Amino acid sequence: MAGCTIIYLLGQQLHFELFDFSYQVLIISEADTAAPGPSNKSPQGWEGLLEAMKKARRLNNHVFxxxxxxxxxxxxxxxxxxxxxxxxxxxxxxxxxxxxxxxxQK
Structure with missing residues (x-):
């Protein structure tokens, strides 16, 4: 949360999202699963890593x-x-x- 706060206050959120490695991996994996044609299986063990990256992205987006x-x-x-x-x-x-x-709003 502290890192996201500093990034936000410096006005660097878009740069963070552009250059963060986990965001890029998630974009590629989401594009790969949405692509028509034969399904490419991700290497063994990637599912846990992708879930952790998705959780971190959701947390960052919530903080922002x-x-x-x-x-x-x-x-x-x-x-x-x-x-x-x-x-x-x-x-x-x-x-x-x-x-x-x-x-x-409720």
Whole structure:
């Protein structure tokens, strides 16, 4: 939870999800099981590892959703870098809707 909080407050959640190894493995395994054609069996022992990765992803998403609901970050102005190496100013990153705002309230 502490790591997710630091990542969120620094505005690096999208980078975390992009570069986290377990997220990439899960995306590949989900795409492999959804692909039509002959079923490719995963190597022995991977089921437990994939379940642990799914549990960690659910926990991370829950922590990020709680933080977005309680401490929404303002839209940030950032500077991106062009392929030529020059800066591209005033790129705006929009905040996304929190899961707590979408879910029905009791």
């Amino acid at each position: 959703s709680m933080l977005k609901a309680r401490y929404p970050l303002d839209d940030k102005q950032a500077c991106a870098i062009k392929q030529s190496g020059g800066p591209l100013h005033r790129i705006k990153f929009e905040n996304r809707v929190s899961a707590f705002e979408i879910l029905p």
